[in-house]
Amino acid sequence: MAIEAAILAPALVVFILLAVAAGRIQTAGGTVEAAARAGARTASISREPARADADARAAADAVLRQDGVSCQRLDIAVGRGELETPAGRLVTVTVSVSCEVGLGDLVVPGLPGSKALKAEFVSVVDRYRGQ
Template sequence: MDPDQHRDQGSIAIEAAILVPAILLFLLLVIAAGRVETAKGVVDAAARDAARSASLARTQNAAAQAAGDSAAATLNQEGVACRGQQSIQVAFAPATQNQAGSVQVTVSCVVGLGDLTVPGLPGSTTMTSSFTSVIDLYRAS
């Protein structure tokens, strides 16, 4: 038996023991990044839905209420749980002579990283999204 051949015995097991955890960690990071981006997309959808609901309301108070209800419904439906209360800001741009008014809704949600990635992971991230919708001039009264 060649002495060099004897030295190489078991080297594959050592290489696998080093590479497999690194590959698994990389895959977990990719999954975590994907879940964070998916949650960001849900916050974007909540802002879009809230702005559309606010644009259909007849008064500013009704618009703020409709925006809050719509954003909360979208976040709940998609399973994104905000820590504490989500923040919803509604701003109106008045109509001018040549164009209709608009409403801009900003939704902010503090999401725990443990909810998105690995359960028990500490920390949180704030996701914020804004959307503007033209106020529907021909909405039903």
């Protein structure tokens, strides 16, 4: 009985650690998605269109910092687009967040490698925002 436990215990520990690692990676991915969403929404309601890009980047970066996701490489891209609807033309803002997170930050300190996390969110510019 002790031999079976000695053989199965390390495998069980590895399985549990892999489950924890997958959960932490998924949580970091959710944070990157939240950062893209916050950036797009912030840009869409920005009172000064000239500052919308800077506001979007600041909002996305704040979400990442708040949730403790530290990116080795971070790229926050802000783009504009249009959407034709029967009610008229709508202007959209798209924010894409790309974050490369070290596995050592997510799983076990000192673990080599990284995971690229990407998210994009589109928000319609609020035409009634304060001018």
